[in-house]
Amino acid sequence: MKAAVLDFPGSNCDFDMYYALIDFGIDAKIIDARQSNLDDYDAIFLPGGFSYGDYLRAGAIARFAPAMEAVKKAADQGRFVVGICNGFQILTEAGLLPGALRMNAKAGFICDQVLLNVENDNSLFTKNLSRQQLLLPIAHAGGNYYADQETLTKLHANRQIIFTYQDNPNGSIDDIAGIISEKGNVFGMMPHPERAVDPLLGNIDGRPFFESILQTSGVLN
Amino acid sequence: MSIAANPQLKSAEEVKSERIYAQWGLTDQEFKIIENEMGRLPNYTETGLFSAMWSEHASYKKSKPILKTFWSKNERVLQGPGEGAGILDIGDGQAVVFKAESHNHPSQVEPYQGAATGVGGILRDIFSMGAQPIAVLDSLRFSEIKNEQTKSLIDGVIDGIAGYGNAIGIPTVGGDVAFDDAYEGNLLCNVMSIGLLDHQDTIKVGQAHGKDNSVIYVGAKTGRDGINGATFASTEFSSQEESQRSAVQVGDPFMEKLVMDATIKAVREMPEAVIAIQDMGAAGILSSSSEMGEKGGSGIWLDLDKVPVREKGMIPYELMLSESQERMLLVVAQGREKGVIDLYRDAGLDAVVIGKVTDDSRYRLSFQGETVADLDIKLLTKAPSYKLPSKLPVHIKKASQQQYQPKISNPLQIIMQILSQPTISSKKFFYRHFDSMVRTDTVVKPGGDAAVIRIRGTKKALSLTTDVNGRYVYLDPYRGGQMAIAEAARNVVSTGVLPIGITDCLNFGNPDNQEVYYESEQSVAGINNFAKQLNTPVVSGNVSLYNETDNRAIYPTPMIGMVGLIRDNRKITTINFKKNGDLIYLIGS
Amino acid sequence: MFLAKIYVTYKPSILDPQGEVIKSALHRLDYTDVNSVMQGKYFEIKLEAKDQRTAAKEIEEFSDELLINVNMETFTYKLSEISSVEE
Amino acid sequence: MFLAKIYVTYKPSILDPQGEVIKSALHRLDYTDVNSVMQGKYFEIKLEAKDQRTAAKEIEEFSDELLINVNMETFTYKLSEISSVEE
Numbered sequence: 001m002k003a004a005v006l007d008f009p010g011s012n013c014d015f016d017m018y019y020a021l022i023d024f025g026i027d028a029k030i031i032d033a034r035q036s037n038l039d040d041y042d043a044i045f046l047p048g049g050f051s052y053g054d055y056l057r058a059g060a061i062a063r064f065a066p067a068m069e070a071v072k073k074a075a076d077q078g079r080f081v082v083g084i085c086n087g088f089q090i091l092t093e094a095g096l097l098p099g100a101l102r103m104n105a106k107a108g109f110i111c112d113q114v115l116l117n118v119e120n121d122n123s124l125f126t127k128n129l130s131r132q133q134l135l136l137p138i139a140h141a142g143g144n145y146y147a148d149q150e151t152l153t154k155l156h157a158n159r160q161i162i163f164t165y166q167d168n169p170n171g172s173i174d175d176i177a178g179i180i181s182e183k184g185n186v187f188g189m190m191p192h193p194e195r196a197v198d199p200l201l202g203n204i205d206g207r208p209f210f211e212s213i214l215q216t217s218g219v220l221n
Numbered sequence: 222m223s224i225a226a227n228p229q230l231k232s233a234e235e236v237k238s239e240r241i242y243a244q245w246g247l248t249d250q251e252f253k254i255i256e257n258e259m260g261r262l263p264n265y266t267e268t269g270l271f272s273a274m275w276s277e278h279a280s281y282k283k284s285k286p287i288l289k290t291f292w293s294k295n296e297r298v299l300q301g302p303g304e305g306a307g308i309l310d311i312g313d314g315q316a317v318v319f320k321a322e323s324h325n326h327p328s329q330v331e332p333y334q335g336a337a338t339g340v341g342g343i344l345r346d347i348f349s350m351g352a353q354p355i356a357v358l359d360s361l362r363f364s365e366i367k368n369e370q371t372k373s374l375i376d377g378v379i380d381g382i383a384g385y386g387n388a389i390g391i392p393t394v395g396g397d398v399a400f401d402d403a404y405e406g407n408l409l410c411n412v413m414s415i416g417l418l419d420h421q422d423t424i425k426v427g428q429a430h431g432k433d434n435s436v437i438y439v440g441a442k443t444g445r446d447g448i449n450g451a452t453f454a455s456t457e458f459s460s461q462e463e464s465q466r467s468a469v470q471v472g473d474p475f476m477e478k479l480v481m482d483a484t485i486k487a488v489r490e491m492p493e494a495v496i497a498i499q500d501m502g503a504a505g506i507l508s509s510s511s512e513m514g515e516k517g518g519s520g521i522w523l524d525l526d527k528v529p530v531r532e533k534g535m536i537p538y539e540l541m542l543s544e545s546q547e548r549m550l551l552v553v554a555q556g557r558e559k560g561v562i563d564l565y566r567d568a569g570l571d572a573v574v575i576g577k578v579t580d581d582s583r584y585r586l587s588f589q590g591e592t593v594a595d596l597d598i599k600l601l602t603k604a605p606s607y608k609l610p611s612k613l614p615v616h617i618k619k620a621s622q623q624q625y626q627p628k629i630s631n632p633l634q635i636i637m638q639i640l641s642q643p644t645i646s647s648k649k650f651f652y653r654h655f656d657s658m659v660r661t662d663t664v665v666k667p668g669g670d671a672a673v674i675r676i677r678g679t680k681k682a683l684s685l686t687t688d689v690n691g692r693y694v695y696l697d698p699y700r701g702g703q704m705a706i707a708e709a710a711r712n713v714v715s716t717g718v719l720p721i722g723i724t725d726c727l728n729f730g731n732p733d734n735q736e737v738y739y740e741s742e743q744s745v746a747g748i749n750n751f752a753k754q755l756n757t758p759v760v761s762g763n764v765s766l767y768n769e770t771d772n773r774a775i776y777p778t779p780m781i782g783m784v785g786l787i788r789d790n791r792k793i794t795t796i797n798f799k800k801n802g803d804l805i806y807l808i809g810s
Numbered sequence: 811m812f813l814a815k816i817y818v819t820y821k822p823s824i825l826d827p828q829g830e831v832i833k834s835a836l837h838r839l840d841y842t843d844v845n846s847v848m849q850g851k852y853f854e855i856k857l858e859a860k861d862q863r864t865a866a867k868e869i870e871e872f873s874d875e876l877l878i879n880v881n882m883e884t885f886t887y888k889l890s891e892i893s894s895v896e897e
Numbered sequence: 898m899f900l901a902k903i904y905v906t907y908k909p910s911i912l913d914p915q916g917e918v919i920k921s922a923l924h925r926l927d928y929t930d931v932n933s934v935m936q937g938k939y940f941e942i943k944l945e946a947k948d949q950r951t952a953a954k955e956i957e958e959f960s961d962e963l964l965i966n967v968n969m970e971t972f973t974y975k976l977s978e979i980s981s982v983e984e
């Protein structure tokens with residue numbers, strides 16, 4: 001599997017994601033988001049950070065970066081598109097995922113580890129999870145997910161909600177922590193699985209997430 | 222020589238007769254030295270340059286005699302005090318770079334931006350040596366939490382550190398915080414940063430060499446922010462004076478991330494082209510350029526018309542002293558400018574040649590086609606230093622004659638009271654706002670005794686902590702200094718790691734007060750004594766004097782930042798009890 | 811030269827968490843008369859355009875495209891001609 | 898009931914990093930006519946007060962105290978009486 005990790009000006013989890021992917025034997029490259037061709041990649045990762053300083057709104061400016069056209073193309077073609085934290089914010093701003101992310105209900109940046117429920121264990125990203133809950137790091141100031149009632153009804157009906165918080169840290173509507181697109185190949189979440197893959201750092205709950213992606217992409221089987 | 226006469230500015234004669242220099246912090250005697258050494262009167266701009274460079278903040282004129290006593294050499298030391306940051310050898314061609322900075326007064330006046338720009342400044346100190354910053358720690362002191370005002374100061378400082386560090390993507394992994402009314406009206410905000418150099422041969426120091434090499438300005442544009450910041454940091458506070466607010470600077474972590482990544486890339490890709498780098502901190506272009514010139518034994522010529530500006534009509538005095546953030550000064554080999562400039566431009570940054578290195582030991586500025594300053598660079602950068610008188614504080618004399626026996630009637634109640642003290646209780650409320658995990662190298666996160674950061678690709682890890690107890694130092698400066706080191710070392714050792722070096726931030730009151738000077742002298746002597754015994758040289762640091770409000774000094778607070786090294790990261794230990802039935806030992810006396 | 815003052819607010823149906831936080835802070839400071847607080851964004855943008863209509867069109871376009879998130883925000887604006895010297 | 902519309906902006910000499918980044922983004926989107934962008938805050942606050950003067954006084958007070966950072970920002974406001982039903 002060939003994966004691109006996009007580097008927007010201000011991204012700061014690009015290397016973390018890159019190292020995590022490498023760790024799973026994925027052929028990953030960090031790609032400058034000013035580049036506009038991503039045809040070579042089976043999966044595209046939008047990492048965490050503060051693209052363009054998160055000025056205006058998180059993800060608002062990044063969605064116009066040249067690479068985003070290529071990301072749309074990849075999404076249309078059914079390739080994997082994964083946005084973590086700031087990457088999730090960019091995907092919603094770009095309209096590749098429904099809804100929007102507001103500032104946390106209790107103001108301020110939170111860095112912690114939180115328990116997530118796996119709401120749908122049959123998505124491309126969770127098919128092989130074999131776990132009902134995960135403990136994953138969060139680190140964000142704007143993770144308060146919002147969608148209007150109509151969108152929410154659809155999200156529930158299509159089983160697009162993948163992860164919810166057990167103890168909602170940011171005010172997200174319906175405790176939503178991660179969702180997929182209608183077609184199921186675009187995924188976004190606020191928590192950071194790439195920060196939880198190395199036993200030395202004390203948490204490996206992110207591993208099943210990457211393993212699941214690898215398996216559904218046919219590499220492990 | 223023609224020194225341009227700007228009709229709006231005071232003439233050299235007026236600067237002298239109206240004692241303009243005194244408003245800027247120079248004493249009559251210092252002005253006389255300048256006049257004598259120069260053989261003429263300094264003009265308005267030149268006087269401004271001296272006032273900034275001879276301020277305590279830039280020159281350490283009052284603390285130098287004390288700083289000189291620091292023990293800072295052993296087999297690991299690659300760079301001791303005097304540069305942007307200190308450097309220690311950690312084997313395999315790698316080195317660790319670290320330093321601490323205070324941003325006390327700016328944070329008292331404008332907590333968010335003061336703390337944020339403190340983080341920005343210390344990070345620039347690290348990456349200007351060519352190193353990749355890998356962690357930040359913060360050491361904070363506030364008054365007891367009594368009212369909304371203290372709370373909003375605390376919130377502001379915490380949010381400022383978080384706002385900058387989180388955005389730039391360097392984890393804030395530890396620090397310490399305590400509350401005591403001694404810091405009422407004069408909080409302490411010290412930040413420490415640690416960087417990694419993968420190849421010792423790419424170490425960059427701020428020394429301008431080579432006639433006709435170019436001086437290149439990179440980063441944000443210059444505005445009128447923080448003019449007089451250096452002199453501001455060197456005077457006491459009065460709770461009355463609102464005018465001090467002109468020193469507020471706004472940080473832009475997004476811009477700094479671009480500057481940081483581009484600078485590290487320039488050093489790695491063009492090590493021979495980039496001869497020297499220095500960040501523009503207090504007294505901006507002035508101190509960075511003159512210090513680089515002086516340390517390299519060179520002169521500097523700058524063309525101020527080339528400086529990228531944000532505001533119109535800035536005069537040389539303002540251009541030179543502005544403390545606009547996120548700016549760096551590079552010396553680049555003649556003929557190699559384009560490669561370096563292109564690299565920064567590609568990152569979307571300003572990079573402009575603004576001057577040259579000369580071989581005549583002069584510091585010359587040109588503005589609108591005229592020479593506006595022409596000074597001996599050594600005179601400018603070497604303020605006279607003062608050995609001040611000291612005397613045993615009265616409170617110590619008194620205390621030594623008293624006996625105090627705590628009366629304990631209800632131990633349980635007392636334990637509960639102690640645990641509920643903000644200084645003692647968990648600091649999670651603060652550090653949960655900091656991204657302590659970004660870069661995915663944090664092995665031991667905040668909440669333990671010290672933080673531990675692994676060095677990716679090796680089995681090595683670094684342990685980091687900041688400590689000092691101002692009350693101990695107040696009661697016994699010498700032993701208090703020793704105890705600061707001992708506490709830091711205990712914290713590092715608790716993670717299973719061997720301490721290897723120290724940085725410091727010496728926060729004291731007004732040094733002209735003999736008791737305060739005694740505290741500084743004695744506590745540093747104590748630090749020194751213990752640093753030697755532990756073989757942990759003091760390789761960098763920072764001095765913050767005049768920490769007083771309405772003539773009341775803070776507790777003497779020499780903050781110690783300590784770094785430890787472990788070769789096998791499997792041997793790192795953590796604070797929590799591991800399992801039922803394990804034995805508990807008490808070690809020590 | 812034109813000056814646009816653009817006001818961005820959440821759509822009425824959307825809870826504004828920052829507004830709520832500020833309201834409670836005002837209450838704690840004893841401004842208990844305060845009934846509701848809504849926090850939005852305010853932009854002052856100067857732009858060249860051949861006439862007011864063109865300027866208005868441009869502003870509406872880029873506000874929708876960049877300045878607001880149409881899922882949750884709306885905007886209003888005021889436009890006036892200014893002399894270039896004011897710049 | 899009164900409605901106050903409060904506009905908070907940076908003082909002129911203070912760096913506005915957001916404004917600069919938004920301006921470049923607009924330029925990249927081909928709105929090259931845009932000359933300058935300043936981002937500030939906008940509040941709509943409803944409050945009870947016995948008369949307009951009292952309301953004005955209160956608004957000025959709490960704006961200085963809480964809404965703005967007096968070191969870097971200034972504010973202007975508009976005040977109007979509204980019927981409580983509009984609430």
Ligand SMILES: Nc1ncnc2c1ncn2[C@@H]1O[C@H](COP(=O)(O)OP(=O)(O)O)[C@@H](O)[C@H]1O
Nearest residue numbers: 359394395396397398648652667668669670671
């Ligand atoms: N200002 C701070 N920033 C980051 N972490 C902090 C801060 N203050 C405390 N901590 C974390 O909490 C731990 C315990 O804090 P404290 O009780 O002050 O330390 P100590 O046990 O050294 O007295 C520290 O080692 C650090 O990990």
